[in-house]
Amino acid sequence: MKLREMGERAIIDRISNSLPRNAVLSAGEDDCAVMDLGDDYLLLTIDMLHKSTDFPDKMTPWQIGWMSVAVNLSDIAAMGGYPIAIATALGLPNYTEISFVDEIIEGMNFCARMFNTNIVGGDTDEHDELTAVCTALGQVKKDELLRRSGSQIGDLVCVTGELGTAEAGLQAISMDIPECVEKILTKKLFEPQPRVNEGIALAKSGVVTSMIDISDGLALSLYDLSTSSNKGFLIHEDKIPTLDETRIVSPDMELPLYGGGDFELLLTVRPDGIEKAKKVCNLTIVGEVTSRDILIKRNGVISKIEARGHEHFS
C-alpha cells in the first residue's frame, strides 16, 4: 500500500505502534514525548514544514522562521511546559540568497526569544525544496504535566483565541476580498501565536483535566482528545469563537470546525474550577465532556462532528 492511500494519521499511528514504549509518553500518544528528569519531566517534539505545503508565496522568510519555531512551541504549550531549547535543520536550495536565510533565522530567533528560549543548534543541507525542521525541548513539573487523557464527564470544553482564522487566511489569498480583511487573516496564518504563557498558567491552575493544541482543526483535535480520554464531547456551534473576518471568507462553520493552522489550545476544565481557569487565561467555553460520541448542537439539532481536517498524504 502506498502512503497516498493511507493519510498522515494512519501512517503516524502505524509507526508509533511499531516502536517500543520506553518514554513516559511516546511518539503519537501526545503532543510531545515525555521523559523522566527526576522532579520534572522533559518534553521533546519535532515538526517538519516545507515550501509546497506550509509556506505560501506571500509569506516572508521572517514569517517562515517564526512559524517553524511557533508550531513546536505550541506542542510544548499543550502539555503545560515551558520551552528550554530549540534546534533546527534547514534544507535550502543552492540558489537561495544568504539574506533570505538570515531573515529565516531572525524570525526563528525572534519567536524563540518571545517565549524565553533560544535556538541552540542546527544543521543545514542543500535541498531542492525549502524545508524547515525544528525540534523543541521543554520542561514541566511532574504534577503540572497536562495530557490528552484525563477528561471527566461533566468537564467543560474550552478553547483559547478564535478558530478558523488560519484556514480563512489561506483561502483569502486567492479570493477577491478587501485587503484589510486578507491582512488580518494571513497575519494569523503566517505568524501563529503559540499559547506558551497560557499553557503554563493553565497547568499551574490545577483545574485543567486534559489539553491538546489545535493544529489540524478542532474536529480532529476533539477526536484525539476523545481517543486518549475515552470520553465524548458535545460542542455548541454558536459558542465557537471566530473572527468576523473569518465569516466574510466563509459564513458557515466549516473553517472553525475543520480548518487547520490555528495553534490554539483545546482543553477540559473541572466545572468547579472554571472561574479559576478564566482568571489565568482568556478562554471560551464551547461545550462539555460526555460519555461517548463527538457531537455538535446547531440550531437545537444535534449531529455528529466528522473526523476530518488538515492531513498530509491525503
Added chain:
Amino acid sequence: MKLREMGERAIIDRISNSLPRNAVLSAGEDDCAVMDLGDDYLLLTIDMLHKSTDFPDKMTPWQIGWMSVAVNLSDIAAMGGYPIAIATALGLPNYTEISFVDEIIEGMNFCARMFNTNIVGGDTDEHDELTAVCTALGQVKKDELLRRSGSQIGDLVCVTGELGTAEAGLQAISMDIPECVEKILTKKLFEPQPRVNEGIALAKSGVVTSMIDISDGLALSLYDLSTSSNKGFLIHEDKIPTLDETRIVSPDMELPLYGGGDFELLLTVRPDGIEKAKKVCNLTIVGEVTSRDILIKRNGVISKIEARGHEHFS
C-alpha cells in the same frame, strides 16, 4: 550572495554568529548544543539527510533508518555522552510503499536500541524527495563532558577505527572491483557505527583533552579541533589506519585524509594517559598536538594538510 557561492561551513558559521549564546555551548561551537541540567549536562543535536546527497540507490530502507540515527548518536558520542532519546521527522513522497517506511523505522529503532536508547517521537510530511531528520538527546556528567577545545601541546592525536572507508565505499559503487571488496566498503558507508561506547569510556578515563567526530573527513575535523583548541597538529601519514580494501579503491592517502562519512572519533590524549585510554578503547595514535599549523609528515617531508573535505552547497 547565493548559498552555492558560500559552502555549508560558512553558512553555519554565519547563522551561529547571528544567534545569542545562552546555552553552555551553542550552535556551531561543538558537535552538540550543551545545556545545564544541574549535576549533568543535556546534549542536543540534529541532522538532516536526504536521498540525492546521502542515500545512494544501493542503500536499503533499513540502512537509511540506521544511518539517520547513527549520525546523531555520533555527535552525542563525540562529547562523551550517552543517548537518552531520539525523535525523527520523515519527509516522504506520496508514492512510497508503507513497507518501505516500516523498514526505515525498523532500521532507526534497531540503531537506537543497539545504543540503549529509543525513538520517542516524530513527525511525517509529504515531500518530493525522501528526507530524514533525526534529533538526539544525550546526557553526560559535568566533569566528563569532552569538548573540541582542550588540546594541549604534546598531547597525542588518536582516532578510532579506520579512515577513508566510507568514501571508498561511495567510489566503489561505480567502479569495476571485486564484489567482496565493494560489500565490505559499502557496509561501512551505509551502516556507520557510532562510537557511543568508546566515547563514554574515553570520557570516564579522564585522560582525553578534546574530542570530535570525523563526519566530513579527518582534514576538516583537524581544522575544527584546531580552531576550538587554538593549537596545531602534526600527523604522520603512515600511522593513519586504513583498510586494505580502501587502498584497492585509492592507493594514495586522499580518502583517509579528505573523505567523509566515517563517523570515527578524533581525540587528543595526555601523553601520561595514553596507556589508560588504550585500555578502554581501540585507538591508533596518528600524531601530536603542536602550537600551530596543521601538518602532515609523508616520507620524511612535512607539508600542510588542506582545509577541504565533504561539504554541502559547494
